[in-house]
Amino acid sequence: YFNTVKAAIRTLASVFRWLWKNVIKPVWNGNRTAIRVAWEKGLRPAFNAVKSAVRAVATAFEKAKDALGKSWA
Structure with missing residues (x-):
């Protein structure tokens, strides 16, 4: 019996x-x-493009905020 099990394994x-x-x-x-x-x-190039676009929008908003702040001062 043991030899049969061993052979099967x-x-x-x-x-x-x-x-x-x-x-x-x-x-x-x-x-x-x-x-x-x-x-x-x-995927990585697409994510990098989205990150760059978000950074560009953030920079544009920051510049607009600064310009509006100067014009209202």
């Missing part, structure tokens, strides 16, 4: 090793690469 172990090496790891690496490319080429 060895068989399962080799199946799991094959799955890890040939299916799970390549899929994981592909997903990781796709997410990294999407962030670096799409």
